[in-house]
Amino acid sequence: MSKIVNKSIGSIGDYINLLSRIPNRHSREDGLYKVLSKEAKKEALSIFGENEICEDHIGHIGKLKLPFFCMGNISSVDLFGLDELIILSFYAINKGRYKKAMDIGANIGLHSIFLSKLGAKVISFEPDPEHIAQLSYNIKINNAKNIELVEKAVSDEYGSAEFSRVEGNTTGSHLSGAKEKPYGSIKKFTVEVTKVNDLLKDHDLVKIDAEGQEARILLSTQSSDWLSCDAIIEVGTQENASLIYSHFYGSEVNLFSQKRNWNKVSCREDMPTSYKEGSLFLSAKDQMPWKVV
Numbered sequence: 342m343s344k345i346v347n348k349s350i351g352s353i354g355d356y357i358n359l360l361s362r363i364p365n366r367h368s369r370e371d372g373l374y375k376v377l378s379k380e381a382k383k384e385a386l387s388i389f390g391e392n393e394i395c396e397d398h399i400g401h402i403g404k405l406k407l408p409f410f411c412m413g414n415i416s417s418v419d420l421f422g423l424d425e426l427i428i429l430s431f432y433a434i435n436k437g438r439y440k441k442a443m444d445i446g447a448n449i450g451l452h453s454i455f456l457s458k459l460g461a462k463v464i465s466f467e468p469d470p471e472h473i474a475q476l477s478y479n480i481k482i483n484n485a486k487n488i489e490l491v492e493k494a495v496s497d498e499y500g501s502a503e504f505s506r507v508e509g510n511t512t513g514s515h516l517s518g519a520k521e522k523p524y525g526s527i528k529k530f531t532v533e534v535t536k537v538n539d540l541l542k543d544h545d546l547v548k549i550d551a552e553g554q555e556a557r558i559l560l561s562t563q564s565s566d567w568l569s570c571d572a573i574i575e576v577g578t579q580e581n582a583s584l585i586y587s588h589f590y591g592s593e594v595n596l597f598s599q600k601r602n603w604n605k606v607s608c609r610e611d612m613p614t615s616y617k618e619g620s621l622f623l624s625a626k627d628q629m630p631w632k633v634v
Contacts, residue, residue, distance in 0.1 A: 450480055537558055572624070
């Protein structure tokens with residue numbers, strides 16, 4: 342395993358390139374995953390940490406700029422964890438497949454900017470005004486002109502709702518009630534909320550990182566909504582995992598789990614139940630497309 346790391350890795354772009362070739366090693370229990378995760382963290386810190394560079398040349402997209410940004414006890418460097426790089430590698434290997442994407446829970450824009458640089462038209466939803474300000478800046482410095490920024494949360498209805506900003510880790514901020522025991526200092530304020538259904542027919546890829554709202558979002562859809570649209574999802578709880586599994590069980594929609602190296606979910610136990618078990622891919626396709634288009 343050390344030979345793979347030493348010979349193949351020299352930048353974040355190299356990690357993305359390698360990960361796109363080894364989807365059968367993406368389980369967090371895999372030994373290679375653990376080695377790559379540790380090394381990628383060091384690489385991200387050296388490039389995107391508190392320094393004046395904060396940019397890297399990534400083969401599939403060219404130059405990526407992401408200035409250091411503090412989000413409580415974590416920072417923008419943490420956005421380059423191996424699970425995130427796996428998702429970016431999926432975007433990269435599918436360059437040209439996805440033309441219109443939605444980024445639900447866009448944070449400060451890493452996924453939106455990456456997809457934009459791959460040629461996709463992106464609509465980005467982010468309710469936190471502090472994140473919105475940094476996201477707008479990151480879009481500007483990356484010259485990502487095909488991103489529509491929407492300052493709203495996404496759930497299963499239209500209207501407004503109370504939002505809880507977790508001051509110690511704003512990546513964990515959420516619509517109030519979505520998490521049973523939010524930790525630390527919480528600042529609450531009202532945000533606009535929209536529902537995703539009407540947009541699915543116009544998009545072919547959705548990334549959902551909605552901090553506990555993923556089940557409500559997905560359960561408001563029908564299997565027919567996903568015949569020409571795929572989704573990559575962070576599942577936040579065991580309850581949400583069970584709800585999503587039951588909703589799509591026996592339908593035309595297939596679920597693929599990073600926990601099982603992107604094989605089909607065949608039972609509830611195959612579902613990821615938190616970010617600690619990786620992501621979920623939802624699609625009417627028979628297999629997750631890890632081959633070059």
